[in-house]
Amino acid sequence: MDWGKVKKQIVILLCLLNAALAALIYVNNRAYRLASSRETSVVSVLQKNNIICYIDIIKNFSPMRQLELSPPDYSEETLLNVFMESPETAQKSAERNRIIYRNEAETLIIDGAEILYRNRGGEGGGPVSESEAAVLSAETIKKISKLGGNFVTESATPSETEDGLLFQYRERYKGYIINSNSVDVTVGAGGVTRIEFSYGRPVAFAGDRREICSADEALLTVMYAVKNALGETSEPKFVTKMDVVYHSNLTERAVPYYRVYVSGFEDPFLINAYENTVL
Numbered sequence: 001m002d003w004g005k006v007k008k009q010i011v012i013l014l015c016l017l018n019a020a021l022a023a024l025i026y027v028n029n030r031a032y033r034l035a036s037s038r039e040t041s042v043v044s045v046l047q048k049n050n051i052i053c054y055i056d057i058i059k060n061f062s063p064m065r066q067l068e069l070s071p072p073d074y075s076e077e078t079l080l081n082v083f084m085e086s087p088e089t090a091q092k093s094a095e096r097n098r099i100i101y102r103n104e105a106e107t108l109i110i111d112g113a114e115i116l117y118r119n120r121g122g123e124g125g126g127p128v129s130e131s132e133a134a135v136l137s138a139e140t141i142k143k144i145s146k147l148g149g150n151f152v153t154e155s156a157t158p159s160e161t162e163d164g165l166l167f168q169y170r171e172r173y174k175g176y177i178i179n180s181n182s183v184d185v186t187v188g189a190g191g192v193t194r195i196e197f198s199y200g201r202p203v204a205f206a207g208d209r210r211e212i213c214s215a216d217e218a219l220l221t222v223m224y225a226v227k228n229a230l231g232e233t234s235e236p237k238f239v240t241k242m243d244v245v246y247h248s249n250l251t252e253r254a255v256p257y258y259r260v261y262v263s264g265f266e267d268p269f270l271i272n273a274y275e276n277t278v279l
Contacts, residue, residue, distance in 0.1 A: 042216035063209035069200030133187035164188035212273035
C-alpha cells in the first residue's frame with residue numbers, strides 16, 4: 001500500500017472538512033446577525049414614537065443556554081459578621097419567614113437569598129464626598145465578596161438618593177453579567193446607610209441552546225412598555241445603553257435578557273430574550 005498517497009488523500013479530506021465546517025459556521029452566523037436594513041428600520045420606528053436611539057444596536061442573536069444557579073448556604077453568623085458593625089449586640093427575631101437582627105443603629109434582614117442591611121448611624125452630617133463614599137463602597141464590596149461572586153461596578157458615577165450616594169454592582173461570570181446577582185451600596189455622610197444583596201452561586205450553563213429574539217424586536221417591546229408607562233408625551237426619551245445579561249426571576253435558572261436603559265426611568269427594562277416579554 002502506498003502510505004504516502006493515503007496520507008495525502010487524508011490531508012485533502014481534512015482540508016475539505018474544515019472548509020465545509022467554516023462555511024457552515026459562516027452561514028449560521030449570518031442567520032443570527034441583524035441586517036442593516038432592520039437596524040435602520042427600528043431606529044426610524046423608535047424616532048417616530050419619540051424615542052431616540054443613539055447606541056450601537058446589538059447585531060448578534062445566536063441561540064443561548066440557561067445558567068444554573070445554586071441557592072446560598074451562608075450561616076447567620078457569617079452574614080452578621082460580614083454586614084453588621086456591631087453583630088455582638090444584635091437581637092434576633094422572626095417575622096413573616098424572615099430572620100431579623102437589630103441593635104440600636106443597625107438592622108439586618110435575611111429573607112432567603114435576599115439580604116437587606118440598614119444603618120441609621122450612617123445618616124445625617126451633611127453632604128457626602130464622592131471620593132470618600134467610593135472608598136467605603138469598595139471596602140464593603142471587598143467584605144461581601146467573601147460570600148462569593150465576582151462583582152463589578154455598573155457605573156463610574158454613583159446615583160444620588162435621599163439616603164446618600166448609591167453604588168451598584170453586578171456579578172460577571174464567564175463574560176456575562178448576572179443581573180440578579182447584585183449588590184447595591186448606599187453611603188451617607190456618616191458611612192454606609194444601606195446594602196441590598198442578592199446572590200445565587202453560578203454553577204454552569206445548562207440545557208440546550210435556545211433561539212433568542214433579535215435586538216430590534218426587543219427594542220420594539222421596550223417602545224411599547226415606555227408608551228404604556230408614560231402615554232403620549234412630547235418629551236423625547238433616549239435609549240442610553242443596551243446589553244445582554246442573565247437574570248433569575250426567583251428560580252434556580254437564570255435566562256438571557258436584553259437590558260435596556262431609557263432616560264427618565266430609574267431602572268432598566270428587562271426583556272426576556274426567549275419570549276420577548278417585559279419582566
